[in-house]
Amino acid sequence: MVHLPRWQVILILLVVLLGVIYASPNLLFSRDQADQMAESAGWVPHQQISLGLDLRGGVYLLSEVDLDYVFAEDRENLAEDIRREFTRDSIGYSDLGDLGDSVGATLADPADADKARDAIAGLSQGLQIDIDDSGVIRVTFSEAETRTRANQIMAQAIEVVRRRIDELGTREASIQRHGDDRILIQVPGLDDPQRLKEIIGKTAVLTFRFVNENVRPGGPIPPSSEELPAADSGRSGLPGSYVVSKRVMVSGDSLTSASATFDQGRPVVSFAFDAQGAKRFGDATRDNVGKLFAIILDDQVISAPVINEPILGGRGIISGSFTTQEAQDLALLLRAGALPAPITYLEERTVGPGLGADSILAGEIASVLGLIFVVVFMVGAYGLFGALASVALFVNLILLMAALSVLQATLTLPGIAGIVLTIGMAVDANVLIFERIREEMRAGRGPVTAVDAGYRRAMKTIFDSNLTTLIAALLLFQFGSGPIKGFAVTLSLGLITSMFSAIMVTRLLVVAWLRSRRPQALAL
Amino acid sequence: MALIRKLPVELNFGFIHRRGLFFIFSAALFLGSIGLFLTQGLNFGVDFRGGILMEVRTPQPADLGELRGRLNALGVGEVSLQQFGEPTDVLINIAKQEGDEQQQILAIEAVKDALGSGIEIRRQEFVGPKIGDELKEAGLLATVLALLGIGVYIWLRFEWQFGVAALIALVHDVVATIGFYSLTQIEFNLATLAAVLTIAGYSINDTVVIFDRVRESLRRYKKLPLPEVLNRSINMTLSRTILTSLTTLLALFALFFFGGEVIRGFSAGLIWGVAIGTYSSVGLAVPLLTFIKLRRGGADEEDTEAETAEASS
Numbered sequence: 001m002v003h004l005p006r007w008q009v010i011l012i013l014l015v016v017l018l019g020v021i022y023a024s025p026n027l028l029f030s031r032d033q034a035d036q037m038a039e040s041a042g043w044v045p046h047q048q049i050s051l052g053l054d055l056r057g058g059v060y061l062l063s064e065v066d067l068d069y070v071f072a073e074d075r076e077n078l079a080e081d082i083r084r085e086f087t088r089d090s091i092g093y094s095d096l097g098d099l100g101d102s103v104g105a106t107l108a109d110p111a112d113a114d115k116a117r118d119a120i121a122g123l124s125q126g127l128q129i130d131i132d133d134s135g136v137i138r139v140t141f142s143e144a145e146t147r148t149r150a151n152q153i154m155a156q157a158i159e160v161v162r163r164r165i166d167e168l169g170t171r172e173a174s175i176q177r178h179g180d181d182r183i184l185i186q187v188p189g190l191d192d193p194q195r196l197k198e199i200i201g202k203t204a205v206l207t208f209r210f211v212n213e214n215v216r217p218g219g220p221i222p223p224s225s226e227e228l229p230a231a232d233s234g235r236s237g238l239p240g241s242y243v244v245s246k247r248v249m250v251s252g253d254s255l256t257s258a259s260a261t262f263d264q265g266r267p268v269v270s271f272a273f274d275a276q277g278a279k280r281f282g283d284a285t286r287d288n289v290g291k292l293f294a295i296i297l298d299d300q301v302i303s304a305p306v307i308n309e310p311i312l313g314g315r316g317i318i319s320g321s322f323t324t325q326e327a328q329d330l331a332l333l334l335r336a337g338a339l340p341a342p343i344t345y346l347e348e349r350t351v352g353p354g355l356g357a358d359s360i361l362a363g364e365i366a367s368v369l370g371l372i373f374v375v376v377f378m379v380g381a382y383g384l385f386g387a388l389a390s391v392a393l394f395v396n397l398i399l400l401m402a403a404l405s406v407l408q409a410t411l412t413l414p415g416i417a418g419i420v421l422t423i424g425m426a427v428d429a430n431v432l433i434f435e436r437i438r439e440e441m442r443a444g445r446g447p448v449t450a451v452d453a454g455y456r457r458a459m460k461t462i463f464d465s466n467l468t469t470l471i472a473a474l475l476l477f478q479f480g481s482g483p484i485k486g487f488a489v490t491l492s493l494g495l496i497t498s499m500f501s502a503i504m505v506t507r508l509l510v511v512a513w514l515r516s517r518r519p520q521a522l523a524l
Numbered sequence: 525m526a527l528i529r530k531l532p533v534e535l536n537f538g539f540i541h542r543r544g545l546f547f548i549f550s551a552a553l554f555l556g557s558i559g560l561f562l563t564q565g566l567n568f569g570v571d572f573r574g575g576i577l578m579e580v581r582t583p584q585p586a587d588l589g590e591l592r593g594r595l596n597a598l599g600v601g602e603v604s605l606q607q608f609g610e611p612t613d614v615l616i617n618i619a620k621q622e623g624d625e626q627q628q629i630l631a632i633e634a635v636k637d638a639l640g641s642g643i644e645i646r647r648q649e650f651v652g653p654k655i656g657d658e659l660k661e662a663g664l665l666a667t668v669l670a671l672l673g674i675g676v677y678i679w680l681r682f683e684w685q686f687g688v689a690a691l692i693a694l695v696h697d698v699v700a701t702i703g704f705y706s707l708t709q710i711e712f713n714l715a716t717l718a719a720v721l722t723i724a725g726y727s728i729n730d731t732v733v734i735f736d737r738v739r740e741s742l743r744r745y746k747k748l749p750l751p752e753v754l755n756r757s758i759n760m761t762l763s764r765t766i767l768t769s770l771t772t773l774l775a776l777f778a779l780f781f782f783g784g785e786v787i788r789g790f791s792a793g794l795i796w797g798v799a800i801g802t803y804s805s806v807g808l809a810v811p812l813l814t815f816i817k818l819r820r821g822g823a824d825e826e827d828t829e830a831e832t833a834e835a836s837s
Contacts, residue, residue, distance in 0.1 A: 345629060345650070370774065424775030428729075431771075435761070468678070480718060484715065
């Protein structure tokens with residue numbers, strides 16, 4: 001072991017050199033410079049360690065898409081379709097409706113079963129239709145159909161969330177599907193996390209409907225209408241709620257553009273419909289001059305203007321009691337489109353930029369001090385050999401930095417803790433080796449044989465002990481979330497790089513020293 | 525230089541001889557920790573119990589009493605405030621709100637309004653009831669799997685008797701760490717759970733090093749009685765055990781004192797765990813081997829295999 005083959009020497013030096021090259025962008029450049037280099041330099045290593053949200057500041061949002069909402073809508077629509085088909089084919093039925101997990105109905109004449117089955121089967125693919133002998137019908141969406149639908153909704157929801165975040169002008173946001181019905185949103189470096197949450201959380205379903213002026217709010221309401229609260233309820237002089245028709249005149253799907261602007265000095269949102277929407281809006285307003293229509297966002301009436309004249313150009317403005325910011329946000333939501341289903345936040349972690357910067361500083365101080373403590377201790381305890389181990393410790397840190405940069409693993413605050421822990425534990429391999437060498441010398445061996453036997457015998461122990469820690473670290477990675485994953489990453493990488501540096505690098509140094517000095521005894 | 529030479533060369537403490545003492549201490553520690561856990565439980569953080577956590581910085585040193593009065597008047601249930609590092613920094617803990625996720629978000633809004641502008645919100649965490657339960661499950665699963673995984677590894681690399689002793693020591697360390705968090709009432713969150721798992725890894729690391737030596741000594745000193753072999757093995761590796769613990773502790777103390785408020789609870793647990801893990805390797809894992817019938821003797825198949833393997837490496 002003392003006679004290192006040349007190829008091993010070259011390999012060790014090469015690894016260290018690569019480590020230095022790949023770690024260098026972290027030390028040489030500021031973050032902005034590195035970003036610029038990423039655009040210009042092709043092959044030159046420019047990647048820096050990517051910092052987690054807890055260090056950069058930012059928002060981590062885990063949200064859940066209410067798929068059941070869409071499924072319930074689908075079942076209601078299916079029930080309506082069945083009603084239409086049955087009426088057309090003159091099939092007698094009763095009790096048609098949504099049963100919570102299926103659509104049910106009862107045939108007046110069980111003999112119509114086959115006719116009914118054909119009528120329903122023609123409506124859509126992936127329907128599972130059960131009709132028993134007494135004419136009771138149960139229609140469910142097949143599992144494959146439900147899954148396809150869920151995937152479609154999730155993809156759509158993610159797309160809408162992405163558009164909204166892009167509209168906010170934020171860079172580097174990460175929006176990922178998480179499990180069956182969740183979206184994980186991570187946005188670094190935001191000044192106003194509250195606004196982000198408000199904007200993402202709005203379903204933003206916009207509809208234009210007529211106000212039912214025959215019914216007073218609070219009174220009995222016909223089934224074709226519903227009572228909705230006003231968005232600015234409580235403001236004097238305006239009603240707190242409106243009775244509006246359930247029938248939608250035009251919906252937000254038909255919008256082609258929306259922007260915040262001013263009208264008579266007040267912030268408003270101007271919009272434009274596509275051709276079809278413009279025609280429908282034009283027809284409806286032409287026939288109903290003098291009546292009220294309501295602009296409704298997520299079941300709240302934003303405003304309910306009088307139709308003074310037919311609106312034929314497909315353009316209009318929404319004037320509620322907005323602040324400038326609210327008008328901008330509404331325009332943004334209308335441009336980005338509505339979410340296919342409401343979403344709720346399950347988990348939020350927001351770190352302000354101030355705390356992030358403080359954490360980085362604290363982490364740096366702790367790392368440097370940890371390093372100094374350990375180096376002083378090792379040199380004090382082992383003299384020259386301790387100094388060699390300290391060199392290996394530096395190499396270890398450089399390799400760890402390089403590995404984090406190349407893998408683009410995210411460094412979190414617990415991740416920094418992992419690095420500090422690695423600093424403390426990394427010298428363990430060297431301690432094991434040095435203690436072995438000491439023992440061999442006590443057993444009467446000369447320097448060269450003692451070093452040789454020390455490395456050889458310690459090796460197995462080092463592997464055993466490091467692998468057990470690695471098992472714990474890998475499980476942490478598998479089951480930990482967010483920042484904890486970061487801890488597992490630096491701990492695992494640190495274990496691997498420390499094995500290399502503590503074994504290979506110190507061996508190279510010790511062997512070089514033995515060869516050049518040819519000492520008669522070791523200062524251990 | 526090289527102060528290590530000042531250490532006595534042949535250490536010979538009677539660890540095995542005093543094992544009764546260690547066992548009593550460990551049993552007390554173990555039972556005490558379980559007792560603490562059962563009586564006062566853990567101070568679960570927002571990760572596991574769900575709820576809202578905010579770290580805010582006030583322009584002037586914070587008046588906790590005044591803030592508490594303001595927030596308690598909101599009717600969002602139990603609000604606890606605590607100074608966090610700097611005198612201007614306050615940690616606000618709000619219990620899980622009745623009802624669904626939406627209620628939690630409303631509570632955050634109410635608190636923010638009550639705090640008013642001029643207060644910097646440095647951190648805001650909200651964990652809904654659903655996620656809290658999921659994180660708890662995942663955490664428990666990770667801990668159990670880590671213990672099992674490590675046990676299996678030891679069982680594969682050593683004889684099963686070693687695996688049993690290591691696993692007992694490991695469970696001892698994990699329980700003692702839980703006891704530590706229960707006693708100090710330091711917040712138990714995802715990070716502290718990571719600390720517990722790291723301690724499991726560290727403690728076993730320490731144990732494996734001594735076990736390795738035990739295995740080697742068993743082959744080398746075939747005539748010596750088992751307790752004597754075990755005692756020698758501990759003593760031969762003692763300087764390494766102490767040195768490594770010290771370097772690790774040095775790094776951890778740097779983390780504890782300078783790493784910032786957010787991870788202080790995490791580093792405190794690690795410091796305790798490294799100390800306990802070191803103790804348990806020497807005082808528990810190896811002495812336990814005296815109760816277990818270890819296979820000795822030269823004509824053993826595995827031993828020969830291992831020796832040839834070593835000779836050829």
